[in-house]
Amino acid sequence: MLEQFRKFGRELFLQGVNSSHSGNMSVRMGDRIFITRRGSMLSDLTERDIIETGLHGDDSHIVLASTEIKIHRAIYQGTSALAIVHAHPPMAIALSLICDEIIPIDTEGIYYFKTVPVIATELTVGSDEVAEKLPPVLGNYRIAVLRGHGSFAVGQMLEEAFQWTSSLEATCRVIYFAAQLGFPGALARGKQGEPSW
Amino acid sequence: MAYGWMGRYLEVDLSTGRVGYKELSEELLTHYLGGRGLGVRLVAERGPGIQPFSPDNPLVFAVGPLTATPAPTAGRFSLVSRSPLTGTIFDANSGGRFGVQLKRCGVDALVITGKAPQPVYLSITDRGAEIKEANHLWGEGVKETTDTIVEAEGEEASVACIGPAGENASLMAAVMNDTHRACARGGLGAVMGSKRLKAVVARGTIPVRVADRERLDFVIRESRRWIKANPVTSRGLPFFGTAILVNLINELGAFPALNFQRSNFEGAENISGENLTENILLRRKACWGCPIGCARVTEAGGMRGEGPEYESIWALGAQCGIDNLETVAKANYLCNQVGLDTISTGSTVGCAMEARQRGYWPEGPIFGDGEDLLRLIREIAQVDGRGRELAEGSRRFAQRRGAPELAMEVKGLELPAYDPRGLQGQGLGFATSNRGGCHLRAYLVAPEILGIPKMVDRFSTRDKPGLTIFYQNINAAVDSLVFCRFLQFSLSDDYFARMLSAVTGKAFRSQDLHLVGERVWNLERSFNLACGISGEEDTLPRRLLEEEVKEGPARGRVVYLEKMLPLYYRARGWSLEGVPTKEKVKDLNLPTFKG
Incomplete structure (x- = not known):
């Protein structure tokens, strides 16, 4: 399992969707969760950076777990996901500030997502509000973006959740470039006040 | 002093009965703030030549500029003196609400010197200090003392007192406040006992002035968000208390056992925070103004009290080879009741157990013997029987037994729960x-x-x-x-x-x-x-x-x-x-x- 965490943690950093210490990942195994340590560098994970704790209840390892443990638990309890990747992809975050949803215009994005919900909450880090709003959305979508904060992607395995994260950022880049080039409607459909999800 | 500080301290000489206020300069308060810093400064200016049990040795209760404001955990106070256990200048601090009441009496510190001719307690209010007779309290445990004084002085009163350990000059004696909180370390309870001072009770109404309330509220709001977002302060400590560290430190091989002969303890799970929460926890509790709430109200072995905390669990558990949570909790309640530092007490008993194991003290306790631990706690508090050997801490005990290497201490203070x-x-x-x-x-x-x-x-x-x-x-x-x-x-x-x-x-x-x-x-x-x-x-x-x-x-x-x-x-x-x-x-x- 460590190898998987190391591989995709490093890729997230190399692809520029995480900064040095941002983001977190987890895997569910029955009633246990394996999650990255609070403050760890996803690009340089060691055995000590993978923290095992309960799906439902806390134990002593909770003091080491990622700050977002509450959100990961809520997602696992509210969806069939077995893996979660949380990242801070800059293009997706930028678009989330002006859109209620991110609607792909490129073939890959349309194929994978159709639309990516943007969720707005007052507090975006480890808050009860996020834990309440995000799981129902991820029950229907592979990935969603917390406005101004970052993406949460789910899958059966880490690679899947990683893929949605990587693909979302690529899609957002296309939207941005297309808008810069004057492509009509590149941003129009996802603007605030018009969510379709 | 306009904001935060009260700008003065109260000085009481128990030998003469003289009581008076003294001003604190803005410069001194800015340089030392309050609490530990102010207390150290006030003790130090009386000079290092004063022996711990001399009547001249000052005992300083000090609060800070933020005490009694809405800032998180701002209910604490420091106690500073020269320690009879280590000989060093020594500060201990404690939560509860004593600090709030003392600050509301309109002082930044209370400096006590002298020695009363008979047992007394000090009543501090907005108007100053009154020395009151305490013969009826001498010999009483912490709970009885606290309850009696609160009944006499009123519900709002907060009491810091010693138990029999402090009266009998055990060098591991604590000063307990609000019944269950402790300025535990360094034997400052014995300094208080040497002054024949059973308790200090504070009850004040003077508000603390805040310069910029709007700005303070903003920073507090931000602070609370961080506290809530951090799993250590929002989940680990509130749900399991400090005992959450037991399993964690044990897994890392840094949880000493059997007087540091081992670095992990086979029975750790039995005395862990998880087990405490499941089996003896009645409810959680917080000190004044604390949004974390790591204190535990527990019940074990027909007794009820608070704790045990992580360090106490280690000292009265793993250090002594005891993995029975009920025994550890009872030992903890007992230490609180007689006014003993749980860390030094448990560590010293563990040292004595190794002395027995290695043949230095044939009548000493045996690792794992919980009943003997409970007996020894009472004897240490009374400085009686085998407790006479242990009441001065592990360094003096081990030296007397010809095995100084068995004392796990630095400068005379017993080490806590980390290898x-x-x-x-x-x-x-x-x-x-x-x-x-x-x-x-x-x-x-x-x-x-x-x-x-x-x-x-x-x-x-x-x-x-x-x-x-x-x-x-x-x-x-x-x-x-x-x-x-x-x-x-x-x-x-x-x-x-x-x-x-x-x-x-x-x-x-x-x-x-x-x-x-x-x-x-x-x-x-x-x-x-x-x-x-x-x-x-x-x-x-x-x-x-x-x-x-x-x-x-x-x-x-x-x-x-x-x-x-x-x-x-x-x-x-x-x-x-x-x-x-x-x-x-x-x-x-x-x-x-x-x-």
């Missing part, structure tokens, strides 16, 4: 602590175990001198404010500076707090040196320096103190012998001592 062979920075922190074997002076547990602010290699000595100094300084400042150490899990230094600025109306930056901390640290050091406690005492028990850990993650390691200590001295601006240079003393504007 530094698996935590090099914590080892340096223990060795250089001004009050002896204390985990909270530097508390490198945060970066070495909890990854706060970032995880460092706990087995490496690299960078540890600099980190140790950094934390010793900022912690001294936080102890002077007086805030709880656990707040630092969630808040960076600048939050403390911002709250202090908002309350006092004076501009403080985080580097100003570090400077205050450095000043306090160097003053403590200079005082200790003048007391004859030299750099040679900056060391650890031989076992930790020479005996390799036999199993677990720290296998094959000792503390590599010789690599860290010279660098530490140099980075402190001290001589190779660990003495602050004249330049350092001058830079920090410290008083100088003869000696």
Whole structure:
């Protein structure tokens, strides 16, 4: 399992969707969760950076777990996901500030997502509000973006959740470039006040 | 004094009965803040030549500029004196609500000297102090004493008192406040007992003035968000209390057992926070103004009380080879009731158990014997029977028994629940602590175990001198404010500076707090040196320096103190012998001592 965490943690950093210490990942195994340590560098994970704790209840390892443990638990309890990747992809975050949803215009994005919900909450880090709003959305979508904060992607395995994260950022880049080039409607459909999800 | 501080302290001479206020200058308060810093300054200015049990030895209760404001955990106070256990200048701090009541009496500190002709207690109000007769309380336990005084003085009154241990001058005696909270370490309860002072009760109504309430509320709101977002302060400590560390530290091979003969304990799970929560927890509790709430109200063995905390679980459990949670909880209740420091008591009994194991004390207790532990706690408090041998702590006991190497202490203060062979920075922190074997002076547990602010290699000595100094300084400042150490899990230094600025109306930056901390640290050091406690005492028990850990993650390691200590001295601006240079003393504007 460590190898998987190391591989995709490093890729997230190399692809520029995480900064040095941002983001977190987890895997569910029955009633246990394996999650990255609070403050760890996803690009340089060691055995000590993978923290095992309960799906439902806390134990002593909770003091080491990622700050977002509450959100990961809520997602696992509210969806069939077995893996979660949380990242801070800059293009997706930028678009989330002006859109209620991110609607792909490129073939890959349309194929994978159709639309990516943007969720707005007052507090975006480890808050009860996020834990309440995000799981129902991820029950229907592979990935969603917390406005101004970052993406949460789910899958059966880490690679899947990683893929949605990587693909979302690529899609957002296309939207941005297309808008810069004057492509009509590149941003129009996802603007605030018009969510379709 | 306009905001935050009250600008004066109350002085009581128990020998003469004289009571009076003295002013505190703005400069002194800005330089030392309050709590530990102010207390150390007030003790130090009376000179290092005073013996701990001399009537002239001052006992100082001190609060901070943020005490009794809405700032989180701002209900604490410090107790400072010269310790009879270590001979050093010594501060202990405690939560509950005593600090709030004392501050509302309109003072930043209470300085007690002298010795009463008969047992007394001090009643502090807005109008000053009144010395009251306490013959009827002498010999009583902490709960009875507290209840009796509260009944006499009113529900709002908050009581800090000693139990029989303090009366009988056990060098491990604590001062207990609000029944269950403790200024536990260093035997300051014995100093109080030597003055025939059974208790101090405070009940005040004077409000603390805040310079910029709007700004303070904003910083507090922000602080609470961080506290809530951090799993340590929002889940770990509230749900399991400090005992959450038992399993964690044990897994890391840094949970000492059987007087540090081992670095993990087979019965750890039985005495863990998880087990405590499941089996003996009645409810959670918080000190005044605390949003974390790590205190536990528990029931075990037909007794009810608070705790046990992580350190107490270790000292009365693993250190003594006891893995029965009920026994550990009962021992903890008993220590609180008779007014004993759980860490020093458990550690000293563990030392005695090894003395028995190795044939140095044939009538000593045996590892794992919980009933004997309970018996010994009573005897230590009464300084009676075998307790007479142990009441002066492990260093004196082991020396008398001809086996000084069995005492797990630094400067006479028993070490707490971390085996530094698996935590090099914590080892340096223990060795250089001004009050002896204390985990909270530097508390490198945060970066070495909890990854706060970032995880460092706990087995490496690299960078540890600099980190140790950094934390010793900022912690001294936080102890002077007086805030709880656990707040630092969630808040960076600048939050403390911002709250202090908002309350006092004076501009403080985080580097100003570090400077205050450095000043306090160097003053403590200079005082200790003048007391004859030299750099040679900056060391650890031989076992930790020479005996390799036999199993677990720290296998094959000792503390590599010789690599860290010279660098530490140099980075402190001290001589190779660990003495602050004249330049350092001058830079920090410290008083100088003869000696």
